[in-house]
Amino acid sequence: MKVLHSWLLEFLDAPVSPEQVAAAFDDLGTPVEEETRIGDGLEGIEVVKVLTLSPHPNADKIQLVEVDRGDGEALQICCGAFNMAVGDLVPLATLGTVMPGGMKIEKRKLRGEWSSGMLCSSRELGVSDEHSGIMILDGRLTLGTPITEALGIKPDVLWELEVNPNRPDAMNIMGLARDLAPKVGVGFVAPTPPALVASGKDAQWGAQGGGGSQSGESTAGRFTVEIADADGCGRFLARVLSGIDPSAKTPDWMAQRLVHLGMRSISAMVDISNYVMLELGQPNHPYDLDRVAGQTLKVRKGRDGEKIVTLDDVERTLSSDDILICDGNDVPVGIAGIMGGASGEVSETTTDVLLEMAWFDPTSISRSSRRLGLRSEASARFEKGVDFAVAEHAADRFCELAAQICGAVTQAVQVDVRGNLPERPTVRVRTARVNAILGTELADQQISDLLNPIGFVAGPTVDGHEVTIPTWRYDSATEIDAIEEVGRHFGYRNIENQELTAARAGRLTPHQLERREVRRLLCGLGLAEVQPLPFLAPGQLADAGLDPSGIELVNPLVAEESVLRTALLPGLVTAVARNYARRQLGVGLWEIGHVFLTPPADQVLPDEREHLAVVLSGHEAPAAVEVWLTLAEKLRLQRPSVRNATIAGLHPTRGGEVLVNGVSFGIVGEIDTSVLQRHDIGERVAYLEIDLGAIASAERRSEKYRQISRFPASDIDLAFVVDNSVSAMDLERTLGEVDELVWSVRLFDIYRGPSIDDDKRSLAFGIRLQSGERTLTDGEVAEVRDRLIAAANEAHGATLRA
Amino acid sequence: MIDELRAIEADAVAQIAGTETLEALGELQRDLLGKTSALGGLKKTLGSLEPDARREAGLVMNEVSEALRGAFETKKNELEALERLARAEAERLDLTEVRTSLDGGHLHLVTQTIEELEDVFVGLGFSVAEGPEVEDDWHNFTALNFGQYHPARDMQDTFFVGLGGPKEVVMRTHTSPVQIRVMEGQEPPIYSIMPGRVYRNEATDSTHLAVFHQLECLVIDRGITFAHLAGTIDRFTKAYFGAGWTSRLRPSYFPFTEPSAEFDIQRPDGTWLELGGCGMVHPNVLSNCGIDPEEFSGFAFGFGLDRLAATRHGVSDLRELASTDIRFLEQF
Known part of the structure; x- marks a missing residue:
């Protein structure tokens, strides 16, 4: 809403300066977005008469105009407009004038011809948006008259105000003046036009x-x-x-x-x-x-x-x-x-x-x-x-x-x-409630003094006021609406800040803490976090080798951003591709973000999950497995492992599920070569994506400390020949659980070759045995060794390598 | 004999001085001080001397032996030091010749900003609440006191999701639905913040994103007033931006708060920055969440994070925040 200072003053019983008005508008929630001083810059503009019009010798789009300022002298002006005729009165910005836009008028040559001023369009004078030609003035005006006088332009201030939807009254001059008057300490007066049809019906309404x-x-x-x-x-x-x-x-x-x-x-x-x-x-x-x-x-x-x-x-x-x-x-x-x-x-x-x-x-x-x-x-x-x-x-x-x-x-x-008009209720405005909401200590009288001037007519009651909501405040109907008016007119700046006093312990939830730990770990691994858009292009899921169906936006901004991601994979493959295209090879990126799966049967909202994904370009699958195991170790996940499997989007023989205690929480491996080809990625890319939200409830290993033994450890190495179908992690775990004397098991060598059957490989483990109570005897070590071999054979058909 | 001893000493000292390796020094030591050495030979003849002469010769012999042992020790130290030096020299590394392979990793600058803000609020006694990014109409609009025809529900601003009935499911347009979820799920007192990603169906440019982040703060308790709102915003402003910063509230309008305000923060140089919106939680919103507005009151405030994060690093185009280019990422 735009408003003029002079127009407002017609509704106020005493003059108020523009500065006061602007400040009050800010405080009242109708802040000034733009202020224009009208009449500024028009001082040097006056009425002149066109004497002659002639073509400019060196330019087609400019003509030479001779004008008379009333002194009988012919003054030459170069002008780009052609709408005037000899004898017309026009406005001339004389030398030295600074136009409302800030431009200074100086004597200068245009293509070799002198111009001693500028003829003005009506837009240049700020009186209309007309700019198709020079403004032609009333022919009865006296030459040399200042344009402000000729056009009756009085200095004024124009404000553009921001008006919120709850202020219908601020969409007109009278309403703005009514709200402003008490804030600037003057009276509001509505001039009453003669009642030509005196029915007084405005006051009667059901x-x-x-x-x-x-x-x-x-x-x-x-x-x-x-x-x-x-x-x-x-x-x-x-x-x-x-x-x-x-x-x-x-x-x-x-x-x-x-x-x-x-x-x-x-x-x-x-x-x-x-x-x-x-x-x-x-x-x-x-x-x-x-x-x-x-x-x-x-x-x-x-x-x-x-x-x-x-x-x-x-x-x-x-x-x-x-x-x-x-x-x-x-x-x-x-x-x-x-x-x-x-x-x-x-x-x-x-x-x-x-x-x-x-x-x-x-x-x-x-x-x-x-x-x-x-x-x-x-x-x-x-x-x-x-x-x-x-x-x-x-x-x-x-x-x-x-x-x-x-x-x-x-x-x-x-x-x-x-017809049917809205109810204009009277609302009970309790003084205690006013103060309880605003944090003030206003007395009854102060409240009615704030409300009455803006038409919220407040009559006293036992605990406050009965307030009649004015007809010009369609938005208002309840006590809280009236309280807002009290606050607004009391002035937010007059409400004294108060600190919260209740003693509270603030802290992050375990999941939030864990997420931070994950972030720090991934940073520690040298990886960079990305936040690509969660919207995908149609086909982007398919390009990433995934099920092509995703939840769609009804009204996307662009088709390329119209499908909700069901996995972080498409975004991260695209991220790698962009880097690869710029010869930035071997980037390691990660993202934690939401994915959106088809809603379960009884629900309208998607199955929304928080995923974590890591992408390691220039790396093969085991690099991602290592990230998973490191992460699992950091989060104390119980029995973390990997199960080889064929996974959509991943290399058919280099992919698997990540497990916690046998339960799947995500996928790991290498991105499928066809996916890489579609994205013009020329290096291998290791990938891990897990359901981080679900991990929050995954089983953890005991927090309990395992005492370090004072006694010497015995190290034995065992190499097993075992079917390729047997999980090395499972075998390792079996060994680890044979006896409590087994302190650690570590796979240190993998061998496939001439001395081993084609469908088998040799896995060599370093096993450390240790007792907390004594130095182990050779006999005890031999006994455990036999049991390790037996367990590996029993559980996995593994035989000791000859 | 004494003359003999002195001659041996002089000769030995010269030989020791001329030795260049520890190995040669060891041999020389055996030759000069061993049983078969000249000195050892003289020692054996000592017993044949007269007592006085024996005493005198014995003293000189001890003196010479000591002197030679000392000379050997000194020479040994000297040669060892030289050898250490030589070995070190052979291992010399130029520490300016490093091929870096370690990288401390990079948190996205929005994540950094969220974590910093969370820490400030946790320090002020708040917990952090989260919720889904795809929301139903109830949580995103209706429960927040948006009228059925409120302009914010317009196609202009909201991404509608192809689930449920028409306009029933939306990408959340603000983090306020998390407020509703918190209030529905928890009895007051509530002192929580809700950071998160939000969505507006608006054309993007360097200063506007369709996908961006907000942080809201919600307090519901007995006796909470507008004065607490102003006090908390000011406290937060000083805690996050710095002691020299202040804040102010100006009347505004939101469907879910009343009274409502905009809040601006003032830099130490006196300039103002419009940060966000705030207000007292509307009684309808409390009722919608099963909280008695006569018993409890509360406030909420919220602001966008992306501009804060970007401005701090001089990132002038907000769209860069979604960049996955490693040259952008590794700067933070």
């Missing part, structure tokens, strides 16, 4: 009007308003204005204000309509009475497939979500609260106007405007909630301005049909 039809008799005939959608339209006030002078022009002061607030000046009647909306927040619509069939306006729901051409000349297809204004033939003449239709538009021949001042349901307007993709100044206001008790005031203001500007005569009759 929540459930139910709709219906009413007619009024004017000299232009009988006019009728009907509300057939009482939920969509809460109020429809209509008047007839006659005797409009179609040639009347919008006065400069009004046009300038409209332009400053971001609207275009169109015609007197349309400008008055917009002006009233900006000033009082009541969107309204003047229809050409002669063009409204049956002089009847009817509000009803749209019908699916119905069509209307709106003011912007676009044909819109309607639905039952839209509220329509129809004429006496039930033909739509406007989309209620959003945009009028082309058919009932006022034109340069309009002499009688049927004026609509209505209130439409915010939710309906919001839905309709979104569905149609059509937003307007009116819809922006209606969807936040317009003050439903301002219609008559706004109509009076409209009639006042129309009489001044167009000589319009308002018929002394209006109709004011009521």
Whole structure:
């Protein structure tokens, strides 16, 4: 919302400086986003007359203009515009002027011709957005007159404010002034236009009007308003204005204000309509009475497939979500609260106007405007909630301005049909509650002093106040809403900071601590964390050798980011590929992130899991197994191992599952060569991906300390010949569990070759035996050795290598 | 005899001095001090001398023996030192010639930021809560007091997921649904933060990401006020950014808090940085989670992390945060 300092002052009973206003806006939650000083830089601009026009000898796009500043001297200006004629009065920025944009006007040569100033467009003067040519001024002006005087431009300040959805009152000048007044310590005064139709109906309203039809008799005939959608339209006030002078022009002061607030000046009647909306927040619509069939306006729901051409000349297809204004033939003449239709538009021949001042349901307007993709100044206001008790005031203001500007005569009759308006409850605002929420120590009186000026009328009760929520605050309905108003007007900066006092122990959960440990370990292994996007392109899962079906986004930004990842593999392969393409070989990366699997049968949300993946390019599968075992050791996972298996995405004979106590928690191996080929990766890539979230509940080995023996250890080496199908890790584990004298078992050699059958290999283990109580005798060592050999044979068919 | 002894001594000293290896020195020692040496020979004849002469000659003999032993020791030390030096020289390494193979690894800068922030809040007595990134409408919107037609539910802002009914499942647009999950799952008092990844259906550019990170802070307890909110934000500001920083609150609007505010932090040089949003948890939100708003009150605040992380390292294009290029990663 844009607002002018001068316009605000019309609603305040004492002057307030722009600085005070800007500071107060910040404190009130309508902060200033941009401030423009109007009139700044216009001091050196004056009215001049075009004496001659001649082509520039060396340039096509510039002409030479001689102007008279009133001293009879001809002054040469080079000008890029060609819209003026000899004798026209135009604005000249004289030498030394600093334009509103900061540009300084100096005497200079343009392609060899002197230019002693600059002729200005209306945009350069900041009075409109017109920039197609030089502004042609009223021919009656005196030469040399300062442009500010000629155009009636007074120094002013324009602010662009940020307005939150809970502040419908801040979408108009009167509402902003009302909120501002107490903050800057002045009174709020709403100028009252003459009540041409003195019904006082703004003050009378019941929540459930139910709709219906009413007619009024004017000299232009009988006019009728009907509300057939009482939920969509809460109020429809209509008047007839006659005797409009179609040639009347919008006065400069009004046009300038409209332009400053971001609207275009169109015609007197349309400008008055917009002006009233900006000033009082009541969107309204003047229809050409002669063009409204049956002089009847009817509000009803749209019908699916119905069509209307709106003011912007676009044909819109309607639905039952839209509220329509129809004429006496039930033909739509406007989309209620959003945009009028082309058919009932006022034109340069309009002499009688049927004026609509209505209130439409915010939710309906919001839905309709979104569905149609059509937003307007009116819809922006209606969807936040317009003050439903301002219609008559706004109509009076409209009639006042129309009489001044167009000589319009308002018929002394209006109709004011009521649909269903929202309840305006009175709410109990307990003083103790106010202080309990805000952390203040406000007394009853202070609270009512803060609420009353902004229309939250507070009457005393035993424990606080009964507060009537004003009609211009559609967003407010409860005690907490009123408390927010108290806080806002008391000033957040006046609430003293308080520390939390309750003693609490903050700490990370075991899983969070463990995740940090994992991060540190992976860093310690020299690997770098990546955070690629969790969205994949269609086909990216398949390219990574995985099941191609993933959960899809309904409305992705781009197709390349439309599928939720089911594994971290696709992202990390892509990461390796990108590095490889830049000749960054052998990178080691890891990621911890969520993956999204098909929801289980009884659930709508995906089976979302936290995975950890490590990718080691330039490495073969065992490198990833080592990372897994190191990780498992660090996390004290019980009996971690690997089971060879064929895994999607991994090399068919170099992959497996990672196990904790026999339960699978992920995959390990080497990325499938076909996957690597598809990604143009020319080196082997080892890979590990585990369900880190699930690991949190995996079994752990005992935390208990194993005492170090004082007695010497006995080391024996055993080489077994065993089938290739037997897991070396299983054999190692079997050996480790033969006797408590076995302190450690370590695989130190693997041999396949001539002396061993083709389907077997030799695995050599170094085994350390140790007792906590004594030095082992040769006999004891021999006995354990025999049992180790027996156990290996029994469990795995392993035989001692000859 | 004494003259003989002195001559032996002089000769021996000269020989010792001329020795160049430890091996030769060992041989020389055997030759000069051994039983078969000249000195040893004289020692044997000592007994045949007159007592006085024997005493005198004995003293000189001891003196010579001592002197020679000392000379040998000194020479030995000298030669050993030389040998150590020679050996060391042979092993000389130029420490500037290193082929690095170790790497301390690299935490992503967003992870670093999250961990630092978590530590600050854990220090202030908070726990860390997490939740799913794909959420249902209830947790992401409805329970947070978003009206059915609130603009934030619009296709413009939310990624809808092809699960459940129309618009029923979304990529969470903020970390606030974790607040709902915490409140649904736990009785107050609640002192928690919720860091995490969030999603907005917005075109990305150097200062806007569709996938980014937030951290929210939630307190629900008896007697919690707006003054506590302001105090906690200020405490956090000083703890994370530094003692010279301050904070301020300005009125704003969010569906899930009331009163609501924006919070800005002020650098020691006096300039302001708009950081995030905050407010008192709306009574409807408490009720939606089964918490009696008359008994308990609370506050929440939240802010985006990515810009904080990026600004600190001068990363001007936020999209780089998703980069997997090792040249980017290894700088952090």
